[in-house]
Amino acid sequence: MELRTATQEVREASLGWMLKKLAAGLDADMEALLAPLGLDMPSFAILMTVLERHPLSQAGIAERIGIAPYRVSRGLDRLEGLGYVARRPDPGSRRSLVIRPTEDGASLAPRLYGVVETVNARLSAPLSETERAQLTGLLQRMVAARNGR
Amino acid sequence: MELRTATQEVREASLGWMLKKLAAGLDADMEALLAPLGLDMPSFAILMTVLERHPLSQAGIAERIGIAPYRVSRGLDRLEGLGYVARRPDPGSRRSLVIRPTEDGASLAPRLYGVVETVNARLSAPLSETERAQLTGLLQRMVAARNGR
DNA sequence: TATTGTTATACTCTATAACTATA
Protein backbone atom coordinates (compact mmCIF):
# COMPACT_ATOMS: atom_id res chain seq x y z
CA MET A 1 0.00 0.00 0.00
CA GLU A 2 2.81 2.31 0.85
CA LEU A 3 4.61 1.31 -2.30
CA ARG A 4 1.55 1.95 -4.40
CA THR A 5 1.08 5.45 -3.12
CA ALA A 6 4.72 6.23 -3.55
CA THR A 7 4.85 5.04 -7.12
CA GLN A 8 1.69 6.89 -7.92
CA GLU A 9 3.45 10.06 -6.91
CA VAL A 10 6.60 9.15 -8.76
CA ARG A 11 4.70 8.94 -11.99
CA GLU A 12 2.00 11.54 -11.83
CA ALA A 13 4.16 14.20 -10.25
CA SER A 14 7.06 13.45 -12.58
CA LEU A 15 8.29 16.18 -14.85
CA GLY A 16 7.88 13.93 -17.85
CA TRP A 17 4.31 12.99 -17.15
CA MET A 18 3.28 16.61 -16.64
CA LEU A 19 5.17 17.76 -19.69
CA LYS A 20 3.44 15.19 -21.85
CA LYS A 21 0.08 16.06 -20.39
CA LEU A 22 0.55 19.75 -21.07
CA ALA A 23 1.93 19.19 -24.55
CA ALA A 24 -1.03 16.99 -25.43
CA GLY A 25 -3.49 19.62 -24.29
CA LEU A 26 -1.58 22.21 -26.22
CA ASP A 27 -1.79 20.21 -29.44
CA ALA A 28 -5.53 19.92 -29.05
CA ASP A 29 -5.83 23.68 -28.51
CA MET A 30 -3.62 24.44 -31.48
CA GLU A 31 -5.52 22.16 -33.81
CA ALA A 32 -8.81 23.68 -32.77
CA LEU A 33 -7.51 27.20 -33.45
CA LEU A 34 -5.83 26.30 -36.74
CA ALA A 35 -8.72 24.34 -38.26
CA PRO A 36 -10.77 27.47 -39.12
CA LEU A 37 -7.76 28.78 -41.08
CA GLY A 38 -7.57 25.55 -43.07
CA LEU A 39 -4.27 24.65 -41.44
CA ASP A 40 -2.98 21.61 -39.63
CA MET A 41 0.18 21.42 -37.56
CA PRO A 42 2.67 20.67 -40.35
CA SER A 43 1.28 23.33 -42.69
CA PHE A 44 1.26 25.80 -39.81
CA ALA A 45 4.91 25.13 -39.02
CA ILE A 46 5.83 25.46 -42.68
CA LEU A 47 3.88 28.68 -43.13
CA MET A 48 5.45 30.25 -40.04
CA THR A 49 8.90 29.33 -41.30
CA VAL A 50 8.19 30.74 -44.74
CA LEU A 51 6.91 33.98 -43.24
CA GLU A 52 9.94 34.29 -41.01
CA ARG A 53 12.68 33.21 -43.34
CA HIS A 54 11.69 33.61 -46.94
CA PRO A 55 12.97 33.16 -49.53
CA LEU A 56 13.56 29.47 -48.88
CA SER A 57 13.86 26.33 -50.93
CA GLN A 58 11.82 23.31 -49.91
CA ALA A 59 14.96 21.56 -48.79
CA GLY A 60 15.75 24.61 -46.68
CA ILE A 61 12.34 24.44 -45.04
CA ALA A 62 12.71 20.72 -44.36
CA GLU A 63 16.07 21.22 -42.74
CA ARG A 64 15.00 24.17 -40.64
CA ILE A 65 11.89 22.51 -39.24
CA GLY A 66 13.45 19.09 -39.04
CA ILE A 67 10.87 17.25 -41.10
CA ALA A 68 11.20 15.10 -44.23
CA PRO A 69 11.12 16.76 -47.65
CA TYR A 70 8.05 14.82 -48.73
CA ARG A 71 6.14 16.36 -45.84
CA VAL A 72 7.16 19.84 -46.93
CA SER A 73 5.90 18.96 -50.38
CA ARG A 74 2.50 17.96 -49.03
CA GLY A 75 2.27 20.86 -46.65
CA LEU A 76 3.02 23.28 -49.48
CA ASP A 77 0.36 21.63 -51.62
CA ARG A 78 -2.12 22.55 -48.95
CA LEU A 79 -0.76 26.06 -48.41
CA GLU A 80 -0.65 26.73 -52.14
CA GLY A 81 -4.22 25.49 -52.46
CA LEU A 82 -5.24 27.98 -49.79
CA GLY A 83 -3.35 30.71 -51.62
CA TYR A 84 -0.96 31.43 -48.74
CA VAL A 85 2.34 30.64 -50.47
CA ALA A 86 3.68 30.44 -54.01
CA ARG A 87 6.26 28.10 -55.49
CA ARG A 88 8.31 29.94 -58.05
CA PRO A 89 11.22 28.75 -60.18
CA ASP A 90 14.62 29.56 -58.77
CA PRO A 91 16.51 31.75 -61.26
CA GLY A 92 19.75 30.23 -60.03
CA SER A 93 18.86 26.58 -60.42
CA ARG A 94 16.16 25.01 -62.47
CA ARG A 95 15.74 22.11 -60.11
CA SER A 96 15.04 24.28 -57.10
CA LEU A 97 11.92 26.18 -56.20
CA VAL A 98 11.71 29.39 -54.24
CA ILE A 99 8.94 29.54 -51.71
CA ARG A 100 7.46 32.85 -50.73
CA PRO A 101 4.30 33.93 -48.97
CA THR A 102 1.57 35.48 -51.09
CA GLU A 103 -0.04 38.71 -49.94
CA ASP A 104 -2.83 36.67 -48.43
CA GLY A 105 -0.29 34.54 -46.62
CA ALA A 106 1.61 37.53 -45.32
CA SER A 107 -1.57 39.19 -44.13
CA LEU A 108 -2.37 36.05 -42.17
CA ALA A 109 0.69 36.57 -40.00
CA PRO A 110 -1.02 38.45 -37.19
CA ARG A 111 -3.63 35.73 -36.81
CA LEU A 112 -0.93 33.08 -36.66
CA TYR A 113 0.96 34.91 -33.95
CA GLY A 114 -2.38 35.34 -32.27
CA VAL A 115 -2.79 31.56 -32.20
CA VAL A 116 0.62 31.15 -30.60
CA GLU A 117 -0.13 33.83 -28.05
CA THR A 118 -3.58 32.50 -27.23
CA VAL A 119 -2.27 29.03 -26.67
CA ASN A 120 0.60 30.24 -24.51
CA ALA A 121 -1.59 32.57 -22.51
CA ARG A 122 -4.05 29.77 -21.80
CA LEU A 123 -1.18 27.52 -20.79
CA SER A 124 0.37 29.96 -18.38
CA ALA A 125 -2.88 31.46 -17.12
CA PRO A 126 -2.38 30.13 -13.57
CA LEU A 127 1.07 31.74 -13.33
CA SER A 128 2.11 35.26 -12.44
CA GLU A 129 4.28 37.28 -14.82
CA THR A 130 7.32 36.51 -12.71
CA GLU A 131 6.58 32.82 -12.59
CA ARG A 132 6.01 32.71 -16.30
CA ALA A 133 9.40 34.27 -16.92
CA GLN A 134 10.95 31.83 -14.47
CA LEU A 135 9.36 28.89 -16.25
CA THR A 136 10.47 30.15 -19.65
CA GLY A 137 14.03 30.45 -18.44
CA LEU A 138 14.10 26.96 -16.99
CA LEU A 139 12.59 25.40 -20.10
CA GLN A 140 15.01 27.28 -22.33
CA ARG A 141 17.94 25.78 -20.49
CA MET A 142 16.46 22.31 -20.71
CA VAL A 143 15.87 22.64 -24.44
CA ALA A 144 19.36 24.02 -24.95
CA ALA A 145 20.87 21.12 -23.00
CA ARG A 146 18.96 18.64 -25.11
CA ASN A 147 19.97 20.24 -28.38
CA GLY A 148 23.55 20.35 -27.29
CA ARG A 149 23.86 16.60 -27.00
CA MET B 1 13.49 42.19 -40.79
CA GLU B 2 12.49 43.43 -37.42
CA LEU B 3 9.21 41.59 -37.70
CA ARG B 4 10.91 38.38 -38.67
CA THR B 5 13.23 38.39 -35.71
CA ALA B 6 10.41 39.21 -33.37
CA THR B 7 8.20 36.41 -34.61
CA GLN B 8 11.06 34.00 -34.50
CA GLU B 9 11.36 34.72 -30.83
CA VAL B 10 7.64 34.53 -30.27
CA ARG B 11 7.59 30.99 -31.57
CA GLU B 12 10.84 29.39 -30.55
CA ALA B 13 10.90 30.90 -27.10
CA SER B 14 7.20 30.19 -26.54
CA LEU B 15 6.25 27.92 -23.70
CA GLY B 16 4.28 25.72 -26.05
CA TRP B 17 7.07 25.20 -28.51
CA MET B 18 9.54 24.29 -25.77
CA LEU B 19 7.06 22.02 -24.05
CA LYS B 20 6.43 20.13 -27.26
CA LYS B 21 10.11 19.87 -27.97
CA LEU B 22 10.88 18.48 -24.54
CA ALA B 23 7.92 16.09 -24.59
CA ALA B 24 9.01 14.75 -27.98
CA GLY B 25 12.52 14.09 -26.74
CA LEU B 26 11.09 12.45 -23.67
CA ASP B 27 8.99 10.06 -25.73
CA ALA B 28 12.04 9.03 -27.70
CA ASP B 29 13.99 8.41 -24.49
CA MET B 30 11.14 6.43 -22.97
CA GLU B 31 10.69 4.24 -26.00
CA ALA B 32 14.39 3.48 -26.12
CA LEU B 33 14.39 2.47 -22.46
CA LEU B 34 11.19 0.44 -22.67
CA ALA B 35 12.03 -1.50 -25.82
CA PRO B 36 14.48 -3.88 -24.06
CA LEU B 37 11.69 -4.79 -21.64
CA GLY B 38 9.37 -5.63 -24.53
CA LEU B 39 7.13 -2.68 -23.70
CA ASP B 40 5.77 0.21 -25.68
CA MET B 41 4.14 3.31 -24.25
CA PRO B 42 0.57 1.99 -23.96
CA SER B 43 1.62 -1.30 -22.38
CA PHE B 44 3.91 0.59 -20.01
CA ALA B 45 1.09 2.86 -18.87
CA ILE B 46 -1.20 -0.12 -18.41
CA LEU B 47 1.39 -2.10 -16.48
CA MET B 48 2.15 0.82 -14.17
CA THR B 49 -1.54 1.26 -13.49
CA VAL B 50 -2.01 -2.43 -12.79
CA LEU B 51 0.93 -2.43 -10.41
CA GLU B 52 -0.35 0.63 -8.60
CA ARG B 53 -4.03 -0.11 -8.46
CA HIS B 54 -4.74 -3.80 -8.80
CA PRO B 55 -7.13 -5.50 -8.75
CA LEU B 56 -8.71 -3.72 -11.71
CA SER B 57 -11.12 -4.61 -14.48
CA GLN B 58 -10.16 -3.69 -18.02
CA ALA B 59 -12.85 -1.06 -18.06
CA GLY B 60 -11.35 0.32 -14.88
CA ILE B 61 -7.93 0.52 -16.47
CA ALA B 62 -9.33 2.22 -19.55
CA GLU B 63 -11.11 4.82 -17.47
CA ARG B 64 -8.14 5.50 -15.21
CA ILE B 65 -5.65 6.00 -18.03
CA GLY B 66 -8.11 7.66 -20.33
CA ILE B 67 -7.70 5.32 -23.28
CA ALA B 68 -10.22 3.23 -25.23
CA PRO B 69 -11.07 -0.28 -24.01
CA TYR B 70 -9.82 -1.90 -27.21
CA ARG B 71 -6.40 -0.44 -26.50
CA VAL B 72 -6.37 -1.92 -23.04
CA SER B 73 -7.26 -5.22 -24.63
CA ARG B 74 -4.30 -5.07 -26.98
CA GLY B 75 -1.94 -3.80 -24.36
CA LEU B 76 -2.90 -6.64 -22.05
CA ASP B 77 -2.37 -9.14 -24.87
CA ARG B 78 1.20 -7.96 -25.01
CA LEU B 79 1.69 -7.87 -21.26
CA GLU B 80 0.15 -11.30 -20.84
CA GLY B 81 2.39 -12.65 -23.60
CA LEU B 82 5.38 -11.31 -21.69
CA GLY B 83 4.07 -12.92 -18.53
CA TYR B 84 3.76 -9.65 -16.61
CA VAL B 85 0.01 -9.70 -15.92
CA ALA B 86 -2.75 -12.29 -15.71
CA ARG B 87 -6.39 -12.03 -16.69
CA ARG B 88 -8.50 -14.01 -14.27
CA PRO B 89 -12.27 -14.48 -14.13
CA ASP B 90 -14.08 -12.14 -11.78
CA PRO B 91 -15.88 -14.22 -9.15
CA GLY B 92 -18.56 -11.55 -8.98
CA SER B 93 -19.37 -11.31 -12.68
CA ARG B 94 -18.67 -13.77 -15.43
CA ARG B 95 -18.37 -11.05 -18.04
CA SER B 96 -15.65 -9.18 -16.19
CA LEU B 97 -12.00 -10.01 -15.84
CA VAL B 98 -9.72 -9.17 -12.96
CA ILE B 99 -6.27 -8.01 -13.94
CA ARG B 100 -3.37 -8.58 -11.62
CA PRO B 101 0.38 -8.48 -12.00
CA THR B 102 2.19 -11.83 -12.02
CA GLU B 103 5.23 -12.27 -9.82
CA ASP B 104 7.38 -11.46 -12.82
CA GLY B 105 5.36 -8.33 -13.43
CA ALA B 106 5.58 -7.23 -9.82
CA SER B 107 9.31 -7.84 -9.74
CA LEU B 108 9.66 -5.59 -12.76
CA ALA B 109 8.41 -2.62 -10.77
CA PRO B 110 11.82 -1.29 -9.71
CA ARG B 111 13.02 -1.26 -13.29
CA LEU B 112 9.92 0.62 -14.39
CA TYR B 113 10.38 3.26 -11.74
CA GLY B 114 13.99 3.33 -12.81
CA VAL B 115 12.89 4.23 -16.33
CA VAL B 116 10.76 7.07 -15.02
CA GLU B 117 13.57 8.33 -12.85
CA THR B 118 16.20 8.06 -15.57
CA VAL B 119 14.08 9.99 -17.99
CA ASN B 120 13.27 12.68 -15.47
CA ALA B 121 16.84 12.98 -14.30
CA ARG B 122 18.04 13.38 -17.87
CA LEU B 123 15.38 15.98 -18.48
CA SER B 124 16.22 18.08 -15.46
CA ALA B 125 19.97 17.52 -15.57
CA PRO B 126 20.73 21.20 -16.31
CA LEU B 127 18.73 22.35 -13.28
CA SER B 128 19.69 22.62 -9.63
CA GLU B 129 17.64 20.82 -6.98
CA THR B 130 15.91 24.07 -6.12
CA GLU B 131 15.12 24.85 -9.71
CA ARG B 132 13.80 21.38 -10.30
CA ALA B 133 11.42 21.74 -7.37
CA GLN B 134 10.39 25.15 -8.67
CA LEU B 135 9.66 23.73 -12.09
CA THR B 136 7.69 20.84 -10.67
CA GLY B 137 5.55 23.21 -8.66
CA LEU B 138 4.81 25.44 -11.64
CA LEU B 139 3.95 22.53 -13.89
CA GLN B 140 1.73 20.99 -11.24
CA ARG B 141 -0.34 24.15 -11.08
CA MET B 142 -0.61 24.30 -14.85
CA VAL B 143 -1.76 20.69 -15.05
CA ALA B 144 -4.23 21.23 -12.24
CA ALA B 145 -5.65 24.30 -13.98
CA ARG B 146 -6.08 22.34 -17.19
CA ASN B 147 -7.79 19.43 -15.50
CA GLY B 148 -10.08 21.77 -13.68
CA ARG B 149 -11.67 23.12 -16.84
C1' DT C 1 27.17 10.76 -59.56
C1' DA C 2 24.61 13.79 -56.43
C1' DT C 3 20.68 16.77 -55.51
C1' DT C 4 15.71 18.87 -55.76
C1' DG C 5 11.30 17.88 -55.50
C1' DT C 6 7.39 14.49 -56.22
C1' DT C 7 4.94 10.34 -55.91
C1' DA C 8 3.91 5.46 -54.95
C1' DT C 9 4.00 2.16 -51.65
C1' DA C 10 3.76 0.10 -47.47
C1' DC C 11 3.50 0.30 -42.53
C1' DT C 12 1.95 1.79 -38.12
C1' DC C 13 -1.50 3.79 -35.21
C1' DT C 14 -5.86 4.89 -34.18
C1' DA C 15 -10.80 4.89 -34.15
C1' DT C 16 -15.48 2.97 -35.19
C1' DA C 17 -18.40 -0.08 -34.68
C1' DA C 18 -19.75 -4.89 -35.20
C1' DC C 19 -19.68 -9.09 -32.48
C1' DT C 20 -19.90 -12.63 -28.37
C1' DA C 21 -21.07 -13.43 -23.90
C1' DT C 22 -22.99 -12.18 -20.15
C1' DA C 23 -26.26 -9.23 -16.89
Place this chain on the structure above:
DNA sequence: TATAGTTATAGAGTATAACAATA
Protein backbone atom coordinates in the same frame (compact mmCIF):
# COMPACT_ATOMS: atom_id res chain seq x y z
C1' DT D 1 -31.76 -3.51 -23.10
C1' DA D 2 -27.19 -2.55 -21.44
C1' DT D 3 -22.42 -3.84 -20.26
C1' DA D 4 -17.40 -6.20 -20.51
C1' DG D 5 -14.31 -7.50 -23.54
C1' DT D 6 -12.67 -8.72 -28.26
C1' DT D 7 -11.99 -8.34 -33.01
C1' DA D 8 -12.52 -6.66 -37.89
C1' DT D 9 -12.30 -2.96 -40.67
C1' DA D 10 -11.24 1.32 -42.35
C1' DG D 11 -8.98 5.65 -41.98
C1' DA D 12 -5.21 8.88 -40.94
C1' DG D 13 -0.61 9.69 -40.48
C1' DT D 14 4.07 8.33 -41.24
C1' DA D 15 8.16 6.66 -43.39
C1' DT D 16 10.82 4.34 -47.32
C1' DA D 17 12.41 4.45 -51.27
C1' DA D 18 11.65 4.69 -56.24
C1' DC D 19 11.25 8.27 -59.68
C1' DA D 20 11.98 12.35 -63.13
C1' DA D 21 14.46 16.38 -63.81
C1' DT D 22 18.56 18.86 -63.23
C1' DA D 23 23.38 19.89 -61.71
